[in-house]
Amino acid sequence: MSPTLTMRRWHRFGVDFLVATADTGARVGWVDLRSGEVVVERPMLEDSLRLAAQEYLRADVHEIVLPVPRRAALDAFDAYVTVPDDAADDASGSVAARLERLVAEGWLVLHDVPVGRQGAVLDHLLIGTGGVFAIRVHAHPDAHVVMSRTSVEVDGRPTSYLRDARLEQARVQQVLGAAAGLHVEVRPVVVLDTDVPPVLAGDALPDAALVLGRTDVPQLFREVPPRLAATRVEAIRAAAGRRSTWTA
Incomplete structure (x- = not known):
């Protein structure tokens, strides 16, 4: 079966959005019908989202489901449209699912962001008034x-x-800064998904x-x-949501 995008209109509380979801239920992005802004959470699907939005507006319906073309630029569709593995394993408490709770509070959450020239993918990118966070998750359920x-x-x-977190932070900072045309400070985050809380040796956390x-997710980010x-956040969000930012 060919992958699809579903476009639905979300019109309430003074906003008018077209929201795109994949056939897995994962959100791909949305279009603000008032401002024309396009926000893409799965950068590799930006072209498909824009085409689907155009088809929706021409059709004048409440909902439309369209196939996603298998072009060379979208060969990685499955990698970017599916819910991350940890979310599929535990939809109620995974790191991905916990980060998604911040969307309703104004944060932009991107998953599986291609940040390396050799195919490296960042687990999550979080953008809001509290800053920009490059998040890497390491699962060690039974480890000390x-x-x-x-x-x-x-x-x-x-x-x-x-070390890896700092390298990813530098890469994201460079790419986002170039795309947004401004200095972007990115904070590296390592999330340890463990059954037993990590032990702190000494009196200082990693610097x-x-x-x-x-x-700790998402509450810590709420407290930042x-x-x-707001204008700076929007510029960074717009740059992060463009597929070309990560594939140049």
Whole structure:
């Protein structure tokens, strides 16, 4: 069966949106019918979303379902449209599902963002007035995790989690800044999805990245004080939602 996009109109509380979802139920993005702004949560599907929106407006119906063409530019459809694996495993409490709760509070949440020239994919990108966060999730359900100011160890073995988080942060910062035409400060976040809370060795948390447990999400981000003006947030959101930002 060919993959599809469903376009539905959401008109209430003073807003008028066209919302696009995949056949899996995952949201792909939306179009603000008042301003014309297009926000894409699955960057590889930007072209398909725009085409579907045009077809919807021409059809003048409440809902329309359209096939997604299998063009070369969209060969990675499944990777970007499906709900991330952790969300599928535990839709009520996964990191992806927890981050999605922030959408209603004005945050933009992107999943499976292509950030590397060799196909590297960032788990989640979170953008709001509280800042821009590049989030990497590491699942260790039965492991003993110890963290210090400079390291994260799993069952006594050192990891590269902090170093990798900084490399991803630098890449996202570079790409978003170039696309938005302004300096974008990105904070790296490592989420440790464990059954047993990590142990802190010493009295200092890691300083290379913000290290959280799964249950810290989303509340910690709700408590982050605003640091970006609304106009700056919109510029960054617009850049992040363009497929060309991540595929250039």
